[in-house]
Amino acid sequence: MRIKIRYILTVIAILLFQIRFSQAALEINVNDGNLKPLPIAIPSVIDKQVLEKDLGFDISRLIASDLAGSGLFYPINPKAFLENLSSISQKPNFNSWRVINAETLLSAELSYRDNDIVRIDYRLWDVVAEKALVEQTLTTSRNKWRSLAHVIADTVYTRLTGEKGYFDTKVAFIAESGPKTNRIKRLAIMDQDGFNPRLLTTGNDLVLTPRFSPNSEDLVYLSYRNGQPQVYIYNLESKQTYVVGSFPGMTFAPRFSPDGKKIIMSLQEGVGSNIFEMNLSNFERRRLTNTPDINTAPSYSPDAKNIVFESDKSGTQQLYVMDANGNNVRRISYGTGSYSTPVWSPRGDYIAFTKISKGRFMIGVMFADGSGERIITDGFHNEGPTWSPNGRVLMFFRESPGESGGAMIYSVDITGYNEKLIDTPGFASDPSWSNLLN
Amino acid sequence: MIYKKVLNLSVTFLLIFILTGCASRQKIEQVLFGGGNDNEADIVSNAIPGSSQDFTVNVGDRVFFVTNSTSLDDDAKVILERQASWLELYPEIDIIIEGHADERGTREYNLALSAKRAEAAVSYLESLGIVSDRIETISYGKERPVAACSSEACWSQNRRAVSVVIADN
Numbered sequence: 001m002r003i004k005i006r007y008i009l010t011v012i013a014i015l016l017f018q019i020r021f022s023q024a025a026l027e028i029n030v031n032d033g034n035l036k037p038l039p040i041a042i043p044s045v046i047d048k049q050v051l052e053k054d055l056g057f058d059i060s061r062l063i064a065s066d067l068a069g070s071g072l073f074y075p076i077n078p079k080a081f082l083e084n085l086s087s088i089s090q091k092p093n094f095n096s097w098r099v100i101n102a103e104t105l106l107s108a109e110l111s112y113r114d115n116d117i118v119r120i121d122y123r124l125w126d127v128v129a130e131k132a133l134v135e136q137t138l139t140t141s142r143n144k145w146r147s148l149a150h151v152i153a154d155t156v157y158t159r160l161t162g163e164k165g166y167f168d169t170k171v172a173f174i175a176e177s178g179p180k181t182n183r184i185k186r187l188a189i190m191d192q193d194g195f196n197p198r199l200l201t202t203g204n205d206l207v208l209t210p211r212f213s214p215n216s217e218d219l220v221y222l223s224y225r226n227g228q229p230q231v232y233i234y235n236l237e238s239k240q241t242y243v244v245g246s247f248p249g250m251t252f253a254p255r256f257s258p259d260g261k262k263i264i265m266s267l268q269e270g271v272g273s274n275i276f277e278m279n280l281s282n283f284e285r286r287r288l289t290n291t292p293d294i295n296t297a298p299s300y301s302p303d304a305k306n307i308v309f310e311s312d313k314s315g316t317q318q319l320y321v322m323d324a325n326g327n328n329v330r331r332i333s334y335g336t337g338s339y340s341t342p343v344w345s346p347r348g349d350y351i352a353f354t355k356i357s358k359g360r361f362m363i364g365v366m367f368a369d370g371s372g373e374r375i376i377t378d379g380f381h382n383e384g385p386t387w388s389p390n391g392r393v394l395m396f397f398r399e400s401p402g403e404s405g406g407a408m409i410y411s412v413d414i415t416g417y418n419e420k421l422i423d424t425p426g427f428a429s430d431p432s433w434s435n436l437l438n
Numbered sequence: 439m440i441y442k443k444v445l446n447l448s449v450t451f452l453l454i455f456i457l458t459g460c461a462s463r464q465k466i467e468q469v470l471f472g473g474g475n476d477n478e479a480d481i482v483s484n485a486i487p488g489s490s491q492d493f494t495v496n497v498g499d500r501v502f503f504v505t506n507s508t509s510l511d512d513d514a515k516v517i518l519e520r521q522a523s524w525l526e527l528y529p530e531i532d533i534i535i536e537g538h539a540d541e542r543g544t545r546e547y548n549l550a551l552s553a554k555r556a557e558a559a560v561s562y563l564e565s566l567g568i569v570s571d572r573i574e575t576i577s578y579g580k581e582r583p584v585a586a587c588s589s590e591a592c593w594s595q596n597r598r599a600v601s602v603v604i605a606d607n
Contacts, residue, residue, distance in 0.1 A: 179586070180586040181582070208549075208579075222549075250577055252546060252549050253546040268550060268553045268577065271508070271554045271557045273553070296547060296550050310546075310547065312547075317547055340544040340546070341545075341546065356542075356544075359542075383544055384545065399541070401588030402587060403586040430545070
């Protein structure tokens with residue numbers, strides 16, 4: 001019964017009692033090339049009951065870690081704080097925060113209900129203008145405190161940058177184990193920061209390239225479960241899988257359409273591979289390319305009007321954009337080397353890709369018309385970028401060479417700064433970033 | 439169908455394992471202790487004609503490709519010609535051709551590339567008179583390397599199409 005209540009609460013997750021945004025004087029311009037992180041004071045969340053030791057402290061540290069991790073905020077060392085807030089209703093002494101160079105202050109207080117429920121009231125203050133920018137109350141089950149902290153960090157991020165956040169998100173990936181010549185690969189998901197990893201398949205069947213559905217409820221991926229590699233959908237709640245249509249050959253490289261109603265993927269036909277769209281409501285399929293080349297790795301533009309994909313029709317792998325009906329194919333990559341695994345940014349502006357040149361594997365971005373190519377990271381083997389839902393951060397995997405080498409997942413700002421290793425239980429590849437969850 | 443074939447394949451391997459167990463142990467001992475004469479020729483002749491070991495050892499089960507290529511060179515054609523002769527000798531036997539790529543490509547492209555390699559082998563076998571319904575294919579991309587180092591010495595072994603014997607049923 002308790003489990004059921006907890007489950008329902010989890011599903012209901014977070015209730016917003018009150019939210020109020022006031023007009024912005026304080027704002028970070030995230031498109032400014034030479035960015036100075038915004039100083040923010042995040043004291044430990046006030047907890048008068050202390051049913052769980054350090055919970056208030058842990059929540060405040062996670063919010064600070066999220067914001068610092070974005071590269072856009074500079075959380076001030078709490079040792080420098082001069083004022084000790086004892087209640088959320090207490091108005092801060094703004095002067096004592098200004099003297100330690102805080103421009104913003106996040107004050108919060110938590111309380112418990114029925115042991116299992118935690119309620120948090122928080123205020124984001126503009127220390128200079130001496131006014132509250134956000135006042136909000138959230139409740140959730142206690143074991144979901146990390147999600148709660150991520151939601152608060154997202155709200156702060158949104159209020160101060162004007163852009164959607166990305167902290168309360170998940171990443172689907174392939175968890176790898178075993179020797180390089182007989183790698184065991186399992187479908188897995190984790191929080192965006194690497195916490196709460198969960199394995200979804202046993203490892204008996206080789207699985208590759210999971211991609212989140214737009215509502216974050218399903219994964220579409222490649223599995224060898226029936227011998228021939230085919231595209232399947234896995235439902236995260238029911239844990240059920242089903243094959244995406246019956247095709248005569250290998251289907252691979254799947255992705256959801258932005259409305260989640262279609263799958264776009266490749267079908268291998270003889271020597272060539274072509275791109276098909278599969279309607280999930282009636283299982284009608286539509287051919288979008290028809291050449292004897294390798295046409296694969298399709299990705300929709302966020303408005304679903306265009307599709308970017310890779311093809312070797314010129315002799316090497318290059319990026320092409322076509323209309324969503326397959327017409328009007330135009331090449332967009334013209335640099336030296338070959339280009340693959342294109343992914344359209346959720347903002348619509350950039351396309352991220354893997355580039356292979358002179359034996360090195362790079363992650364880069366270019367504008368959707370092919371201009372403005374920029375390499376984000378370069379090395380022995382970087383592959384498979386995925387976008388944060390706000391289009392500001394990329395994850396990808398980096399493979400180290402040699403017999404003991406393997407893949408690890410990294411995140412990096414699209415400016416190329418702030419690269420971070422995502423801590424996973426073992427080797428990990430093929431990341432796919434979800435949309436915001438709550 | 440495929441399950442049945444895999445099962446049959448396992449049985450075949452098991453049989454080979456039992457039958458060749460002694461010979462293999464002998465060989466290992468020689469390698470470990472450096473003694474004895476080279477008995478490899480005997481071991482080869484011990485392979486049951488028409489068995490998967492016979493095919494692998496006496497015919498050659500795999501052909502190799504250069505980077506990003508799916509075309510068969512002369513060495514590859516010789517191996518496939520021997521495979522075709524062997525398959526003509528044992529018309530009850532089917533094969534599955536596994537296409538593979540090295541680690542120096544992106545995942546999706548390598549799946550398609552290795553499928554193309556398997557198809558290249560199929561086409562050549564067909565041109566030599568082997569009927570297509572005796573040959574299945576599967577593509578592994580870069581997922582199943584046989585050699586794990588990160589240099590051409592290993593990559594050249596991994597860019598391959600491997601014919602695996604499955605008993606007809």
